[in-house]
Amino acid sequence: xxxxxxxxxxxxxxxxxxxxxxxxxxxxxxxxxxxxxxxAPPTGARLFTQQCAACHSMxxxxxxxxxxxxxxxxxxxxxxxxxxxxPALKRSPMKWNAVNLDRWLADSNAAVPGSVMNYRQADAxxxxxxxxxxxxxx
Numbered sequence: 001x002x003x004x005x006x007x008x009x010x011x012x013x014x015x016x017x018x019x020x021x022x023x024x025x026x027x028x029x030x031x032x033x034x035x036x037x038x039x040a041p042p043t044g045a046r047l048f049t050q051q052c053a054a055c056h057s058m059x060x061x062x063x064x065x066x067x068x069x070x071x072x073x074x075x076x077x078x079x080x081x082x083x084x085x086x087p088a089l090k091r092s093p094m095k096w097n098a099v100n101l102d103r104w105l106a107d108s109n110a111a112v113p114g115s116v117m118n119y120r121q122a123d124a125x126x127x128x129x130x131x132x133x134x135x136x137x138x
Contacts, residue, residue, distance in 0.1 A: 041125055044133025051121070052130070058137070066117065072096045073135045077112070088114030101131045 055065035067083040078089035104111045105127045108119045
């Protein structure tokens, strides 16, 4: 009878230890997760390098797969000499400004249906960073 009682108490202590251990791990995990600072949003220059620079340059007249985007603000879309634009973009009367750049970056095919470039950036913060970079170079 004493052996059965000892086993029962032993299993009771094991269960209590497991439960306390679980709560301790959960508390440590929670405190660690709260101590990690949020990362800063990416800069426009970094986003341009990651998402645009393979095809576009910020150097004037440097044509890659796409046209140079240096000094694009204020220019009419599809008119840069030396680049073969789609017929849809050539016909477009759109002038590049912050609003049109944002529309283009959100969904280039919706901004100018029939354009060849296909780009969509759903994150408004990233689009704004890219627009700022394209308009100011910073």
